[in-house]
Amino acid sequence: MNLLSRDTDYAVRALIYMATHEQGLVSTADLDRELKLPRPFMRKTLQTLQKAGYLSSVKGNRGGFKLVMPPAKIRLIDLMQVFQGNISLGDCLFKKKLCTCVATCPLRREVKDMEEMVTARLKAVTLADLIRNGK
Amino acid sequence: MNLLSRDTDYAVRALIYMATHEQGLVSTADLDRELKLPRPFMRKTLQTLQKAGYLSSVKGNRGGFKLVMPPAKIRLIDLMQVFQGNISLGDCLFKKKLCTCVATCPLRREVKDMEEMVTARLKAVTLADLIRNGK
DNA sequence: CTCAAATGATACCACTAAGGTATCATTTGT
DNA sequence: ACAAATGATACCTTAGTGGTATCATTTGAG
Numbered sequence: 001m002n003l004l005s006r007d008t009d010y011a012v013r014a015l016i017y018m019a020t021h022e023q024g025l026v027s028t029a030d031l032d033r034e035l036k037l038p039r040p041f042m043r044k045t046l047q048t049l050q051k052a053g054y055l056s057s058v059k060g061n062r063g064g065f066k067l068v069m070p071p072a073k074i075r076l077i078d079l080m081q082v083f084q085g086n087i088s089l090g091d092c093l094f095k096k097k098l099c100t101c102v103a104t105c106p107l108r109r110e111v112k113d114m115e116e117m118v119t120a121r122l123k124a125v126t127l128a129d130l131i132r133n134g135k
Numbered sequence: 136m137n138l139l140s141r142d143t144d145y146a147v148r149a150l151i152y153m154a155t156h157e158q159g160l161v162s163t164a165d166l167d168r169e170l171k172l173p174r175p176f177m178r179k180t181l182q183t184l185q186k187a188g189y190l191s192s193v194k195g196n197r198g199g200f201k202l203v204m205p206p207a208k209i210r211l212i213d214l215m216q217v218f219q220g221n222i223s224l225g226d227c228l229f230k231k232k233l234c235t236c237v238a239t240c241p242l243r244r245e246v247k248d249m250e251e252m253v254t255a256r257l258k259a260v261t262l263a264d265l266i267r268n269g270k
Numbered sequence: 271c272t273c274a275a276a277t278g279a280t281a282c283c284a285c286t287a288a289g290g291t292a293t294c295a296t297t298t299g300t
Numbered sequence: 301a302c303a304a305a306t307g308a309t310a311c312c313t314t315a316g317t318g319g320t321a322t323c324a325t326t327t328g329a330g
Contacts, residue, residue: 001136003224003246006318012242027276041319047278060327063276076245089138106268107147110211111138114256118249125245133241141289162305176290182307195298198305 003118007083010037010045015054015074015127016134018067025064045083052082071131077122087122089115138253142218145172145180150189150209150262151269153202160199180218187217206266212257222257224250 004012013035018026028046032039046065049055054074055065080087090111139147148170153161163181167174181200184190189209190200215222225246 001138001219001222001224003136003249004242009242029276038319040321043277044319050277057277058327059277059325061273061275062328063326065277076242084136087136089136106265107139107144107211109268110256110260110265114138114253117252117256121245121249121252130241130245133244164305173290175292178306179290185306192306193298194296194306196302196304197299198297200306 004080005084006041007045007048008080010035010042011049011079011083012076012127012130013037014042014046015049015067015071015079016131018055018065019071019127019131022067025058025062025066027064030064048082071127074127075123076125076127076130077119080122087115087119089118139215140219141176142180142183143215145170145177146184146214146218147211147262147265148172149177149181150184150202150206150214151266153190153200154206154262154266157202160193160197160201162199165199183217206262209262210258211260211262211265212254215257222250222254224253 014031017031017034028039028043031037031042031046035042046055047057050057050065054067054069056068057063057065077087090108149166152166152169163174163178166172166177166181170177181190182192185192185200189202189204191203192198192200212222225243
């Protein structure tokens, strides 16, 4: 299982790079060179980050992306939400016709508890934290 | 996302039923009637539980399954392991050629920490706990 | 002015795992 | 003898993930 999807992972890597190399615009090609990640995928990821308000973009030759949000304000949980939707550890099973059985609801309660622990942690972690811990 | 797979969920339901209705053998048909779950799927699940040592089985007419392990010894994490393999929140991304980038390893560390919180909790919960909390 | 280099938008593709079904063989109480 | 049960196993369908391709548009540099 994976708490983080590939999108989220790549996004974090890209953002860390951009935050620690403040030299104007960074293009997909640059990131490809630096991070060795599949280029078209990364491109899509950056576009998403731009739409979500983390990056500004400049089109045309010598164009690229630029980080426009301070790393301390970029929470891991928000990035996950952008790429993976709402975080939940007990997704679909709730919606279905299951859980009519009272006896198993404690199971759901357990899962819900764990979900809260995890989301609390995710809310606390920012890009700035990740950069700090990486040094 | 789902911490528990359907197998695990069904298994828990079945085991709770069998633990709280100690009346000899329980057949797939019985469980189908009681829990309203897809019968052939449940059957496969019970066979797996049998192979894993939680149930004994009797073939033939009037046959069925019987719980052979005390609920207090049945840990949620073990059931999950049976149906879902080793529990992990940061699976595949580790194995790949990623994570060469030092800067993002703090991300992995975060995930690992959360994974430890969750597994600690899962280890602590037994079928007996779930039954107790359901009353 | 032209062209290459970049993003915007979007459609498409392949693979895998999860959830579920079907079938045939075997056993056994009635 | 037969129906009712499990054992074993193969198959199917679907959705999500990871990834590619394409066309349009913009723009700095020669």
